[in-house]
Amino acid sequence: MNQHIMPKLNRRTFVIGTAAAGAGLALGLDIPFGGPTVVRAADGSPEVNAWVVIRPDDTVVIRIARSEMGQGTLTGLAQLVAEELECDWSKVTTEFPTPGQSVARKRAWGDFSTGGSRGIRTSQEYVRKGGATARVMLIQAAANDWKVPASECTAANSVITHTPSGKTTTYGKVVEAAAKLEPPADVKLKDPKDWKIAGKGLKRLDTPDKTTGKTIYGIDIKLPGMLNAAIKDCPVFGGKLKSYDEAKVAGMKGVKKVVRVNDHAVAVVADTWWHAKTALEALPIVWDEGDNAKVSSETIAKWLAEGLDNAQPAFIGNQNGDAKAAIASAARKVEAVYNYPYQNHATMEPLNATALYTADKCEVWCGTQNGEAAFAATLEVSGLPADKCEVHKQMLGGGFGRRGQTDYVRQAVSIAKQMPGTPIKLLWSREEDMQHGMYHPITQCKLTGAFDADNNLTALHLRLSGQSILFSLRPEALVNGMDPAAFQGLGASGEAAIGYSVPNLLVEHAMRNPHVPPGFWRGVNVNHNAIYLECFMDELAHSVGQDALEFRRKLMSTHPKHLAVLNAVAEKIGWDKPAPQGVYRGIAQHMGYGSYVAGAAEISVTDGTKIKVHRIIAATDPGYAVNPAQIERQIAGSFVYGLSGLFYGGCTVKDGRIEQSNFDNYNSMRINEMPKVESIVMPSGGFWGGVGEPTICVAGPAVLNAYFAATGKRIRSVPLRNQNITFA
Amino acid sequence: MANLTINGKTISVDVEDDTPLLWAIRENVGLTGTKYGCGIAQCGACTVHIDGVAMRSCGVLVSEAAGKQITTIEGLAANGVLHKVQQAWIANDVPQCGYCQSGMIMAVAALLKEKPKPTDADIDEAISNICRCGTFQQVRESIHAAANA
Numbered sequence: 001m002n003q004h005i006m007p008k009l010n011r012r013t014f015v016i017g018t019a020a021a022g023a024g025l026a027l028g029l030d031i032p033f034g035g036p037t038v039v040r041a042a043d044g045s046p047e048v049n050a051w052v053v054i055r056p057d058d059t060v061v062i063r064i065a066r067s068e069m070g071q072g073t074l075t076g077l078a079q080l081v082a083e084e085l086e087c088d089w090s091k092v093t094t095e096f097p098t099p100g101q102s103v104a105r106k107r108a109w110g111d112f113s114t115g116g117s118r119g120i121r122t123s124q125e126y127v128r129k130g131g132a133t134a135r136v137m138l139i140q141a142a143a144n145d146w147k148v149p150a151s152e153c154t155a156a157n158s159v160i161t162h163t164p165s166g167k168t169t170t171y172g173k174v175v176e177a178a179a180k181l182e183p184p185a186d187v188k189l190k191d192p193k194d195w196k197i198a199g200k201g202l203k204r205l206d207t208p209d210k211t212t213g214k215t216i217y218g219i220d221i222k223l224p225g226m227l228n229a230a231i232k233d234c235p236v237f238g239g240k241l242k243s244y245d246e247a248k249v250a251g252m253k254g255v256k257k258v259v260r261v262n263d264h265a266v267a268v269v270a271d272t273w274w275h276a277k278t279a280l281e282a283l284p285i286v287w288d289e290g291d292n293a294k295v296s297s298e299t300i301a302k303w304l305a306e307g308l309d310n311a312q313p314a315f316i317g318n319q320n321g322d323a324k325a326a327i328a329s330a331a332r333k334v335e336a337v338y339n340y341p342y343q344n345h346a347t348m349e350p351l352n353a354t355a356l357y358t359a360d361k362c363e364v365w366c367g368t369q370n371g372e373a374a375f376a377a378t379l380e381v382s383g384l385p386a387d388k389c390e391v392h393k394q395m396l397g398g399g400f401g402r403r404g405q406t407d408y409v410r411q412a413v414s415i416a417k418q419m420p421g422t423p424i425k426l427l428w429s430r431e432e433d434m435q436h437g438m439y440h441p442i443t444q445c446k447l448t449g450a451f452d453a454d455n456n457l458t459a460l461h462l463r464l465s466g467q468s469i470l471f472s473l474r475p476e477a478l479v480n481g482m483d484p485a486a487f488q489g490l491g492a493s494g495e496a497a498i499g500y501s502v503p504n505l506l507v508e509h510a511m512r513n514p515h516v517p518p519g520f521w522r523g524v525n526v527n528h529n530a531i532y533l534e535c536f537m538d539e540l541a542h543s544v545g546q547d548a549l550e551f552r553r554k555l556m557s558t559h560p561k562h563l564a565v566l567n568a569v570a571e572k573i574g575w576d577k578p579a580p581q582g583v584y585r586g587i588a589q590h591m592g593y594g595s596y597v598a599g600a601a602e603i604s605v606t607d608g609t610k611i612k613v614h615r616i617i618a619a620t621d622p623g624y625a626v627n628p629a630q631i632e633r634q635i636a637g638s639f640v641y642g643l644s645g646l647f648y649g650g651c652t653v654k655d656g657r658i659e660q661s662n663f664d665n666y667n668s669m670r671i672n673e674m675p676k677v678e679s680i681v682m683p684s685g686g687f688w689g690g691v692g693e694p695t696i697c698v699a700g701p702a703v704l705n706a707y708f709a710a711t712g713k714r715i716r717s718v719p720l721r722n723q724n725i726t727f728a
Numbered sequence: 729m730a731n732l733t734i735n736g737k738t739i740s741v742d743v744e745d746d747t748p749l750l751w752a753i754r755e756n757v758g759l760t761g762t763k764y765g766c767g768i769a770q771c772g773a774c775t776v777h778i779d780g781v782a783m784r785s786c787g788v789l790v791s792e793a794a795g796k797q798i799t800t801i802e803g804l805a806a807n808g809v810l811h812k813v814q815q816a817w818i819a820n821d822v823p824q825c826g827y828c829q830s831g832m833i834m835a836v837a838a839l840l841k842e843k844p845k846p847t848d849a850d851i852d853e854a855i856s857n858i859c860r861c862g863t864f865q866q867v868r869e870s871i872h873a874a875a876n877a
Contacts, residue, residue, distance in 0.1 A: 070825030070861045203821050210826030211814040213761015213801035217827060220760035228755070253744065274743075274751035348765050348773060348827040348860050397763070397827030398860050430766045629821065633866065637824060640862025663770040663858060672852030674864035 033133040033183040038176075046179035048137055050097070050108040051081055051130030058158050058172035060087045063097045065109035066119040067369050068206060069399035070637075071692040072630035073119035075204045077127055079626055080120070083198040084131030084189060087171060088158040094205055099375035100390035112371035115404045115520055117593035117690020120626055124688060125189070132187040134178075141178035142169050192624055192685065201629025206395070218367040218394045221354045223423035227256055228273035229415050230280040231426060233265040233436050236289040236656035237515050240264050243286045249279040258283065259418045261411050269419065273427050292515045293656040300442060300514045300653060301339070307465030307510030308337065308446040314463065314508040317487030321504030323450075326459035330450030334543045336536055338447070338716040340528035341650035342658075343440035343521050344433075344666055349397020351408040352427040355416035357382055362389045362413060367396035369404040377406035381413040400641065401520035405438050405473070434666060435658045438519025439651055441467035445532040450504075455544040457555065459504035462490060462532060468511050469518045469525075483511060488525035488592055489697070490533065495594040495689070496526065498533070499562030500555040516653060522641050523696035526592040530697035531704065531718065534588035538705040539714065548587055548705065549575055561621055561684065562589055565598040568619040568680045573600040583614060586705025588698045595622040595689030599698030601675070605710040610728035611720075613643070613675035616699055621682050622689035628681045631691050636677040638696035644669045646700045647727060650719035673727040730790045734759065735803025745791035750774040752790050753800060761801035761830045765858065772857030775831035776800050782838035784831075801830035804837060813837045816874035824861035832857045836871055845875050 039047040045055040053061040062081045068074035078094050102109045110123060135155055142160040143150035146167060153162050158171045192199060209215040234241060244266050246258040254275030259267050266285060270276035306312065310324075327333055353366035355378075362382035368374040368391070375391045382389060396403055412426040428436070443466030450459035468483035477484075486509045488496040498507075521527070541551035549570050556563040566589040570576075579585050582604050589598035602615040618635045625631055648667035652659045660666040704715050707725075715723065730741050732749075734757060741756045753762050753776070762785060765773030769787035776785045777799040785793075804811045810818070813836050823829045832855070839846055839854045846854070851871055859867070 070823075072824070204823075206826070207818055207821055207823055210823035210829055211817040211833060212805065212810070213759070213830045215826055216760070217763075219764065222758070222760075272751065272755040274747055274755060346860060348763070348771070348825065348858070350764065396825060398825045400860070427764075430768075633821075633824060633863070636865045637862030640864060641860060644860075662768055663766050664768060668771075668858045668860060669862075669864075670858065671855050671864040671867060674862075674868075677865055 033129065038179045046175055048134035048175060048178055049130055049183065050105070051127055052085060052134040054171050054175040056172045058088065058091050058170050060085065060092045060158065060171070062092055062094050063109060064094050065097060065102070065112050066123065067112070067114040067371065067393060067396055067399065069114070069367070069369065069396035069403065071119065071634060072204055072627060073114065074206060075202065076120050076626040076630065077123065078205060079198045079202060080124055080128050081131035083195055084128045085135050086155040086157070089197055089202065091158060092205070096393045098390055098392060099371040100386065102372070103375065103386050113373070113404065114369045114399070115401055117693040121594060121688035121690055128189050129187055132189055133183050136184045136187055137178040137181045138171050138174055140181055141174040145169070145174065145177065198626050201627055204630065215395050217349050217397045218352045218354065218365060219349055219397065219427060221365045221394065221425060223354065223356065226354070226423040226425055227269050227271060227419070228276050229267045229269045229424050229426040230273060230276035231261060231265055231267040231411060231428060231432060232280055232285065233432065234287045234289065235435060236287070236293045237517055238292045239290045239656070240288040241266055241285070242288045245284040249283050252279045252282065255279045257419065259415055261414045265411065267411070267415050267426065269415065269424060273425070277429060289656060295515055295656045296654050297652045303514070304442065304444045304465045304512055307512050308444060308463055310463070312510050314510040315482035316506070316508055317482070317484070318490055318492045318498065318505060318507040321459070323459040323461045323504040323506035326504035327448055327450040327461060330458060331453040332451045334449045334540055336447050336539055336714070336716060337444060338532045338535065339444040340442070340531060340718045341652070342442050342516060343645045343649045344437040344651050344660065345400045345402035345519070345521055346434065346663070346666060346668065347398030347400060347402055350428045350430055350433045351402070352425065353409045353412035354423060354425040355412040356423040357413065357416040357420055359420065360388055362416070363392065364390070364409060364413065365392045365394060366409055366412070367394045367403055368409065369396070369399045369401070373404070373406050374409045377409045378413055381410045382417060400522040401524070402438060404520060430663070431661045434661050437651070437658070438517050440521035440527065440645070441469055441518040442514065442516070443467065443528050445528070447532060447536040449536065449540045451544060457502055457540060460502045461506045463508045463510065465510040465512055467513050467518050469520060471511065471513050472518050483509065485525055486511070489529045489590045496592045499559040499589055499591060500552070501558050502555060515656070516658070522638065523592070523693045526590055526694065526697035527642065527645070527700070530588060530590040531700050534590065534698070534701035535704050535714070535716070538586070538708065552589070561596045562591060564684070565589060565596045565619040565621050565682065568682060569598045569600040569617040572617045572678065572680060573602065573615070575600065584706045584710035586702045586707070586709060588701035588705065590697050592694040592697060593690030594687060595620055595691065595694040597694045597698050599695070599702040601699065601702035601706045603703060603706040603710060605707060606728055608711050608713070609725050611703070611707060611725060612728035613703060615676050615678065616702065617678050617680065618695050618698065619680035619682055620691070620695055621684050622691050623683055623685060623687035625681050625683040631681050632679040634691050635679045635695045638693065639677055639699040640669050640674065642696040642699050643703065646703070646718055647720045650722065669727070730794045732757070732790065732793060732798060733796065734798045735800060741790070743790055745789065747790045748786050749776070749788040749790055749793045749798070750785040753785060759800050759802050763827055763830055765828065770858070771828070772835060773828045773831040775834040775857065777834060777838055780838070780841065782835045801834060804834065811837055812874045812877045813840065816870040816877060820866050820870040820873060822863055822866040822870050824863055828857055828859045832859065832867060836874070839871070840875060846871060
């Protein structure tokens, strides 16, 4: 794309709080919908507006600001633009605008952040307007050429037709004229029920290159004269780099330099990464591990357990009635304590970034879930201004929340800055990746339910104790010290609301932040909150001898959307009919990221320790479904990620560091363990929910509840491998 | 120095004998379709064919691969026609992030050579590649589709 783009007139200005807050950028959002100043792409083709470039051969280039990490957002966003543009889908191609260009154009492409299952739902309106505005301008250009009213013209499949005369032209023929027109003041977006391109399970646009090895991920970047770096950060989080003995490796093959990176990491730069890694392993390093070296999983567990005590301070996330009083006066109460561990993202592509620093420019090539945050990090570490920095986003070999952080970008720029003029590709080994994650936070939860003499649930008290992600990564988002996200799926209202009405409810969080850095791990806080709530609902139902589904239904009469997805999975799995011989069922529902989700599992258990998951039914109501085929893939895929964490995951701490180092001790599900997933995509309209994450949380409790049905034993601690329970 | 025959071409590569084949392919030969995922032959992202057999190239030394026929994902298509596994992958939209898929496709292509009509049990036994996106459902369907193509 053109590096010298004129800022253009903005017809509409949306100012929003930036998602890059805390990353060094404080910018508004100006979304231009075209104007008299023609902006050109690198090949000279005109932009109709920031989202749409059309080439003379009718190729439509749709700009995608959000990152593609497998979740399909690139294709979904293109479908939304193409839908309003009325273009020929077979002629659509995409490109990623750069954060530097966006900043230079007053954030022409809005938010680049790709997390929280927001890729489509928070940009759908303005990208659709981008497509619709471009369509109106293209039609107007044709009408002007024909000297007829635009109202007599229609567009379909990139062809504009003057209905009375039957004259036709194509987008590629009128784009030059269209790009010079004033954009319309307002455009009407289609009713989703009239969608022809969006709403359909179209094939992904990025598939062919992913089957031939052609797709370039960050790890594949090649630049002339490039050197490779391997890095080791202090194994104890918060520790420092004391010293290293460069002389011991200076003569090793290919080694060019050993550099200090900030005050707690050291990198070896060599001709190849293999040489760099080999030398790094031979490099004598002295660390100042600090007091955190005394921390272990046991000390963390003890500290969190203390937080379950009601006498300790806690934030209240949801409350109605007086749960404590109702529990105190209950005819009967049920109590249980659960826990969920640290988890590593373990993206298949280990973290990496390539940086080139010169006196007047700093460029970075990397996979990132937040282009603007990576850009801000580049500015900060290079010390150069925005107009001298750029980030070139690559395809991501997995993200799952990890690549929303910029630690690896900062390291690459820091190394490159110490070797001006030489492009440096920094790649983490899998071991470095495992031990320097931003881990799914660790929590425990004590749950108490109270019944009256007629076995009606009168009170429910959830007391979470454990780590806050926002405290560490986005302290500005705390509300009087409270982390609202800790209550995901347990809130009174909003995009992650609890689906039950209980006369007396109390949800609390005793925040305890160990030194292990937490991060957003696909699904984030719904992973544990859904296990806590949904397994406990099962316990409550069982304690009064009621069916797990019927027990829930009685509490869900004022939560029709939660109930609808639950009913859908119950019906499809045949809840009211007996399961096959030796097969047991579990059910769960939850809400997160604006979507309603439910799951039902069928499992069998051998010797109490070997679980075969035969089948999982999943339902989601995301409001609108832009690409149902991709949603089904996200559902099935989320279960692989979630169940891998449930069965095999769990990062443990010893001497202040993470013990797991690679896939041999932090395993991931394989194809032989994959259950058959049957998805029900049931968009009810009227709201926009997320897709990539919400369903991840229902597989775990559905399987755990089925395990109880099979064995009579409750599992309240994750991962299952600690209890010698594994896949059959 | 080693002579490696990759995708039908013999290339003289200036590396130590104990360099893992993966890194010789990626860094010295410059074919980046073969991916690094773990370095300990656990994940399968680096799977290539050596004399027709699927091998995890991070665990094979250059000295062991010299003189053998090595095929990478870039060499799987023949005469400009994609392998039937690649075709099935495209038809069924298998990849998500796609990073593991080069290795997955190479493992599946080798399986189909050995067992042209694999059963689900054959697939369970032969395919142990890690995919963190969780494409297994589409992988299984597409193995059967390719077998029946």
